[in-house]
Amino acid sequence: MKAPEPPPEYDDLKCHDMPMPNAVYYSSKQQQPMTSSQNAQVTAVFQVLPYVGRESTTLVCPACKATVSTQVRYTNCTFTYMMSLFLFGIPLCFNAFKDACHYCPKCNAFIGTHKRM
Numbered sequence: 001m002k003a004p005e006p007p008p009e010y011d012d013l014k015c016h017d018m019p020m021p022n023a024v025y026y027s028s029k030q031q032q033p034m035t036s037s038q039n040a041q042v043t044a045v046f047q048v049l050p051y052v053g054r055e056s057t058t059l060v061c062p063a064c065k066a067t068v069s070t071q072v073r074y075t076n077c078t079f080t081y082m083m084s085l086f087l088f089g090i091p092l093c094f095n096a097f098k099d100a101c102h103y104c105p106k107c108n109a110f111i112g113t114h115k116r117m
């Protein structure tokens, strides 16, 4: 009764797999930059209001006619509350689930909203 011999290549393989002592391991994933340009393309068109995305947009304020970078405030919307039902209220804490309301930083006029729905 002879047990099958272990394959001789095993030791060789082990040698080759030795990690290099200076190898650098990246523990964290690279963060992807948050670009709004992509998902901003899929927005419903508002008749009069200027087109705004989810981020601050540079445009001419319809009220004071100044070229401004809009001030964005995120507000809860129907989408936020609907998602909250499924996600146990988590969306209420994240701007990604909210409407982005744009205001003029100079005259504080409401400029437009980027709707989630």
Ligand SMILES: [Zn+2]
Pocket: 061, 062, 063, 064, 065, 066, 104, 105, 106, 107, 108, 109
């Ligand atoms: Zn203004």
